Amino acid sequence: MKYAWYPGCSAEGNSFAYDETSRMIAEALGIEFQEIDDWNCCGATEYFSVNQLPAYALVARNLALINAEETPQVIAPCSACYINLKKTDEKMAKYEQLNTEVNVALAAGNLSYEPGAVKSRHFLDVVCNDVGYEAVKEKMTQSLAGLTLVPYYGCYMGRPEDNFDHPERPQTMDTLLKTLGADVPDYSLKTICCGGHMTQLSAEASLRILRHLLEGANQLNADAMVVGCPMCQLNLDAYQKDVNSAYKTNYQIPIVYFSQVMGLAFGMDPETLMFERGIVSSKAMLEKWLTAEPASKKRRRREKRDKNALPMPKQLES
Amino acid sequence: MKKGVYICHCGSNIAGTVDVEEVSKWADDLEDVAISRDYKFMCSSLGQELIEKDIEEYGLDRVVVASCSPHMHESTFRGACQRAGLNPYFMEMANIREHCSWVHKDKEAGTEKSKALVAAALSRVGHHEPLVIQYAPVDKNTLVVGGGIAGIQAALEIANSGYHVYLVEREPSIGGHMSQLDKTFPTLDCSACILTPRMFEAGNHENITLLTYSEVENVDGYIGNFEVRIRKRARAIDEEACTGCGLCEEKCPISVVDDVFEAGLGYRKAVYRPFPQAVPKYPVIDRENCTWYQKGKCRLCEKVCPTDAIDFEQEDEILEVKVGNIIVATGYDAFDARRIPQYGYGRYPNVFTGLEFERMTNAAGPTTGKVVLRDGVNVPESVAIIHCVGSRDKKYNEYCSAVCCMYSLKFAHMVHDKLPDAKVYNFYIDIRTPAKGYEEFYHRLLEEGTIFIRGRAASISDVALTVEEEGKLIVTAEDTLIGEQRRIPVDMAILSTGLEARHDSQEVARTFSISIDKNGFFRERHPKLDPVATMTGGVFIAGAAQGPRDIPSSVAQGAAAAARVLSIIDKGEVEMEAATAEVNDLTCVGCRMCVISCPYEAIDYLEDRQKAEVNRALCKGCGTCVAACPSKSITLHHFTDQELMAQMTGAMNALFEIDGVLMPA
Amino acid sequence: MPENSYEPKIIGYLCNWCSYAGADGAGLARIEYPPNVKIIRVPCSGRVSPEMVLRTFMQGADGVMVLGCHIGDCHYGNGNHRTAKRFPVYTELMDYMGIPKERLWVQWVSASEGPIFAEVVAEFTERLRTMPPMRGKLEVG
Amino acid sequence: MTLEPNSVYEKIITELPDGEKLKSCLQCGNCTGSCPSATDMDYAPRGLFALIAAGQDEKVLRANTFWYCVSCYQCTVRCPQEIPITDIMYHLKHQAIEKGLYTTDAKDFSGTFIGMVEHFGRSFELGLAAGFHLLHHPLESVKMAPMALGMMSRGRLKLLPKRIKNMGQLRAILDKAKEIGA
Known part of the structure; x- marks a missing residue:
């Protein structure tokens, strides 16, 4: 399986660990990456808000740089990059005028892009749906049993439409983490936005949003929150301390990438998985996992029916 | 030939976008037109009288009415012709409302299109033949599908008039969603208190055959004469012997969540009646949860039954019944x-x-x-x-x-x-x-x-x-x-x-030849004026199967559907399709293409004479055989090649005339 | 008639139960569409013979539509199956007769699809506008 | 209904794909109820749509609503009338900039970001935070220092961005886009 790889700006800074561990996981799973040569920033949410056409042209340059024959699919590990690449491709396909204008702009740099040529994928999507849970299971050398991992998807994996998972009730990461053997509670806030750039604009607003998410995870006794987007990771990790001082709380929830915990289950050395890059320490989580009795795959006894209790409706099959 | 043309204003519905006076004037000059008029509302009694008077005064032998869709008023204007002594099939309609004034804003274009449609109808009506409507007797039995409040109401109305009803219900008991409710708004009557007597009456009525735990599998035939196949699922209970004592249910060791009657909030047994007031009183054994059917063990119910009514060997029964009318009241999900x-x-x-x-x-x-x-x-x-x-x-x-x-x-x-x-x-x-x-x-x-x-x-x-x-x-x-x-x-x-709409409303609609709207609810013949009839004669709808509605409105619809059925039963006979196919014996070469193409097996091949013959009682007039016949030996009355081609030619000629381009003949 | 004001002349053969009712539905919902189509009601799309279509072109129609119920929804059970089988063969023959096959459109429109009926008419009219007029009646045979 | 030409409403409906869906707003409040930033907005989305319908354009364009929008699409995926709310927010930003009617500094944040992208071809957090905050909230940037240090000590904050190789090509593309997009 060979894909184009679009690391995104965060990979060079804040989310270095995500980029590195993704490459490690990919290698283990037999996914081959071809990094786009001389890629540029996707413009995040900022460029689109101010000037639409240059914003599309900015993203389209990346698509144009891909050799579509060789790698007709591009992977973005960052949700914002993923949505921008996907949106640009789709809107160019849908609106003829936009397609023409973007291509006129690209021509100024001797490039061109035909919409539909390159399909944009999120790394989580590729791992779960192209590689598949069965193949992941085969690569596992140890289970993550004993750890309560709360999957947090953020906003873009299922939105605005026709993305790889449900906009309100995504399941991909839940299934992945369950495959790895972890306890995965049903986190009701898993698609609530992390606040994005609000940390830069209004501390009050962003800390309120982050506190909500952390509280939700805390109530589920999370050993860690698992993410697939550098922005989510940054906000929840770097501002956790600020949340604690603003709300007099004491959350100590490490925010880790799904690629990092996959590495654990694949038997990679925690050192190389760069958990120490997180501001909130992952030490407690790792210790808990190491000391968890392998046999303690808590044999949940079937709870006896409380004779007073009313039956619960079944959950909808996903 | 003397043709009369009548252009309807329909208030401003047509006249707002079509210059009706201009169309009328224009039509007056067309070949064979003896009189051309426009009038505010052709369908009003005054409008109809106008046509009747003209037929007598001018000796008209053909009539064209340009107004709304024939689905609305074809029978109205055929009636007017008939009253004036003209064969009703000598009338043709031009649909200048639904197909013209309502969908075009430009008055000039609307007027031109109306002219073309009127010319087409005039050209066609000249070829019409007088058809005689045959009548068939109506079977006095009625099928009511769905035992909710709408179906119960309909069944009781008909049964109380002295006619027999088959009331078919999928669940083990009638009662529908209303039986689940506690109080009913806005009066707060207790739902069970007002429903149970009705259920009991329906269950014990001498004119009602109650078939619960049953489903209609197939419907054949037409208004007045339907043949219905019903599957009566095996309850595993001998209804003759069962007294409804409830001992089996009490002793059954298997308890499952009741997703139907208790909406998932309570439990029931594997042998159960949905609720104590269930009608009929017999339980059913739910084979998916019964340990005997699943694992070959238990039979406790059999042991405790005082009347030996448990019958594990019982099999589904197939019933074939004949009815004249059908009411579909299958409710909602x-x-x-x-x-x-x-x-x-x-x-x-x-x-x-x-x-x-x-x-x-x-x-x-x-x-x-x-x-x-x-x-x-x-x-x-x-x-x-x-x-x-x-x-x-x-x-x-x-x-x-x-x-x-x-x-x-x-x-x-x-x-x-x-x-x-x-x-x-x-x-x-x-x-x-x-x-x-x-x-x-x-x-x-x-x-x-x-x-x-x-x-x-x-x-x-x-x-x-x-x-x-x-x-x-x-x-x-x-x-x-x-x-x-x-x-x-x-x-x-x-x-x-x-x-x-019920999750399976599409299949149900297909079984009964009714159409559904985009939400899956059954489509009524007319949303305002014919809310319980369907496009299929003799098939009526009632209750929430037609659209979301409350109890009073469902009851009203059940009664309304029953009234429609009773009027058909009382009349005793129904008009047969007059527009059926006929084989020209002289030219038929006996190739049997028509026999293969007929969806109703209404064409017989006569071996001895090597000719095809249409059975007019079975023919529904679709015309598929006509299009299939290579020797042009089949005619579909009222939709003959001459009639349809004259209609098309009339329209085309008018269009070229309006364009001002003369065409070679 | 100036070339640029060319209005295609379309005859539509619509089955009584689905498509004709669908066209009525477009009217009830007041959905606008081009006035070019003139509708002829037939009991079933299966009634429409290839010969009728040819004759319609011979009379100078720029386009012919044959609309019936969706497969499976035919009022007559399977009359429209005949339509579905009959016309693909026929459209292939049209080019041979000198009539571009794009001028015939066989489509399924149900009684509830007023908006779809309007779309079909609009699309077909647009398609015909891009083609030259048939220029009057054909002399065939 | 004919809309006031050049009004905010008219522009949304004529310029934005699916913008005409705004006409079918039921004022149900599902957007505001779902919005993570609603409590910080002077008019939350539903209220803003009422203002747009009422033609109170100046109030609309001076609102902080769309600058506080985090573009998470929660409102959009929940809107019962399928109104592209997030896209409308983008459009309103654009209209506000065009008319010079904005009161928040969110625009400058975007501006700083864009400047950086146009200069280096890539973005980097330190430059962004520093450039933006030193300009607008010098006090905030002091408060941010411990966080930044934490990030730096973990190797997650670069001091210099990486400039792409073919910057000339990117600039040519962006210049052309600005030229035809204007």
């Missing part, structure tokens, strides 16, 4: 609240659906009428009722489900009544109370202290952010009247789920 994950139904124990709450407040329900949380013990101090769940939302159902506002108000009342200290919030977009006594009921709830928050609830969560929110469900919504996002902590949330 409740919207599945799990489809909206942000409301947490199925995730948070204390989120309930409307039907669950109905069962909860019912004294005969799983909690004996106590309003409690999912633990079955604790009592809520605050309750949120969320309106429009699955309704008024293009992602699910765009329509308003019509009953949710009222039942949400009823729920609020029930909580006030049972838990006077509890706070009750209703989250609504608009309160809709348009029927007798409904608005007054809303006012009553305002006085009872229900807190109304105008805003569609955005989500329900269990993540507490304040001490007050701890252990609660938090409903987030915008209170649009103050323009603020609010988080309201409650102990219980009730989702007022909307009404949907």
Whole structure:
């Protein structure tokens, strides 16, 4: 399986660990990456808000740089990059005028892009749906049993439409983490936005949003929150301390990438998985996992029916 | 030949976009036209009299009416012709309303198109032949499908008039959704108290054959003469022997969640009656959960039955019945609240659906009428009722489900009544109370202290952010009247789920040859003037199968459908299709293409003469055989090649004439 | 008639139960569409013979539509199956007869699909506008 | 209904794909109820749509609503009338900039970001935070220092961005886009 790889700006800074561990996981799973040569920033949410056409042209340059024959699919590990690449491709396909204008702009740099040529994928999507849970299971050398991992998807994996998972009730990461053997509670806030750039604009607003998410995870006794987007990771990790001082709380929830915990289950050395890059320490989580009795795959006894209790409706099959 | 042309204004419906006087004047100059008129409303009695008088005065032998769709008024104008002594098939309509004035804004274009359509009809009507309508006797038996309140009402009306009814119900008992309800709005009558006598009457009526746990598999035939195949599923109970004592049910060791009658809030046994007042009184054995059928063990019911009524060997029965008319009243499905994950139904124990709450407040329900949380013990101090769940939302159902506002108000009342200290919030977009006594009921709830928050609830969560929110469900919504996002902590949330077409309405529609609308509800012949008839003669619809509606309206429709059936039975005969196919014996080469193409097996091949012959009683007039015949030996009366081609040529010639381009003949 | 004001002349053969009712539905919902189509009601799309279509072109029609119920929804059970089988063969023959096959459109429109009927008419009219007029009646045979 | 030419409403409907869906707003409040930033907005989305319908354009364009929008699409995926709310927010930003009617500094944040992208071809957090905050909230940037240090000590904050190789090509593309997009 060979894909184009679009690391995104965060990979060079804040989310270095995500980029590195993704490459490690990919290698283990037999996914081959071809990094786009001389890629540029996707413009995040900022460029689109101010000037639409240059914003599309900015993203389209990346698509144009891909050799579509060789790698007709591009992977973005960052949700914002993923949505921008996907949106640009789709809107160019849908609106003829936009397609023409973007291509006129690209021509100024001797490039061109035909919409539909390159399909944009999120790394989580590729791992779960192209590689598949069965193949992941085969690569596992140890289970993550004993750890309560709360999957947090953020906003873009299922939105605005026709993305790889449900906009309100995504399941991909839940299934992945369950495959790895972890306890995965049903986190009701898993698609609530992390606040994005609000940390830069209004501390009050962003800390309120982050506190909500952390509280939700805390109530589920999370050993860690698992993410697939550098922005989510940054906000929840770097501002956790600020949340604690603003709300007099004491959350100590490490925010880790799904690629990092996959590495654990694949038997990679925690050192190389760069958990120490997180501001909130992952030490407690790792210790808990190491000391968890392998046999303690808590044999949940079937709870006896409380004779007073009313039956619960079944959950909808996903 | 003397033709009369009548152009209808339809008030401003046609005259607004079509210059009707101009069309009339233009038509007057066409070949064979003896008289051309325009009139405000051709379908009015004065309009019809105008045609009748002209037929007599001018000696008209052909009539063209340019007005609305023939689906609306073809029979009206055929009637006018007939009264004036003209064969009704000498009339042709031009549809200049639905197909012209209503869909084109440009008056010039509308007028030109109308001219072409009138010319086409005139050209065609000249070729019409007089057809004689044959009559067939009507079978006096009626099939009613669906034993909810609409079906029960329809069946009783007909049975009380002295005619026989087969009442078919899929579930083990009749009663439908109404039997699940506790109180009925706005009068708060006890649902079971008013329904049970009707169920009992239907179950014991000498003119009603009750077939529960049964489904219609196939329908053949036509109005007055349907042949119906019904599968009566095996209950594994000998109905002759069973006394309905309930001992089997009591002793059965298998208990399963009852997703149908108890809406998932309670349990039933593997051998069960849905509820104590079930009609008929016999239980059924649910084979999917019975240990005997699954594992070959148990047979406890058999041991305890005092009358040896358990029959594990019983098999499905197939019944073939003949009926003259059919009423389809198959009801609705409740919207599945799990489809909206942000409301947490199925995730948070204390989120309930409307039907669950109905069962909860019912004294005969799983909690004996106590309003409690999912633990079955604790009592809520605050309750949120969320309106429009699955309704008024293009992602699910765009329509308003019509009953949710009222039942949400009823729920609020029930909580006030049972838990006077509890706070009750209703989250609504608009309160809709348009029927007798409904608005007054809303006012009553305002006085009872229900807190109304105008805003569609955005989500329900269990993540507490304040001490007050701890252990609660938090409903987030915008209170649009103050323009603020609010988080309201409650102990219980009730989702007022909307009404949907039955999941299998498409297959049911196919079985009975009726059409469905885009939401899956059965389509009525006319939304205003013919609400219980369908496009298929002799098949009627009633109740929520036609669209979301409440009990009074379902009852009214059941009765209305029964009245329509009774009028057909009373008349005793129905018009047969006059426009049937006929084989020209002289030219038929006996190739049998028509025999293969006929969907009704209405064409016989006569071996001895090597000719095809149409059985006119079976022919429905589709004309497929005509198009298939290579020697042009079959005619479909009233849709002959000459007639259709004359209509087409008339239109084309008029168009070229209007263009001002002369064409070679 | 100036070339640029060319209005295609279309005859539509619509089955009584689905498509004709669908066209009525477009009217009830007041959905606008081009006035070019003139509708002829037939009991079933299966009634429409290839010969009728040819004769319609011979009379100078620029386009012919044959609309019936969706497969499976035919009022007569399977009359439209005949339509579905008959016309693909026929359209292939049209080019041979000198009539571009794009001028015939066989489609399924149900009684509830008023908006779809309007779309079909609009699309077909647009398609014909891009083609030259048939220029009057054909002399065939 | 004919709309006031050049009004905010008219522009949304004529310029934005699916913008005409705004006409079918039911004022149900699901958008505001779902919005993570609603409590910080002077007019939350539903209220803003009422203002747009009422033609109160100046109030609309001076609102902070769309600058506080985090573009998470929660409102859009929940809107019962399928109104592209997030896209409308983008459009309103654009209209506000065009008319010079904005009061928040969110625009400058976007501006700083864009400047950086146009200069280096890539973005980097330190430059962004520093450039933006030193300009607008010098006090805030002091408060941010410990966080930044934490990030730096973990190797997650670069001091210099990486400039792409073919910056000339990117600039040519962006210049052309600005030229035809204007």
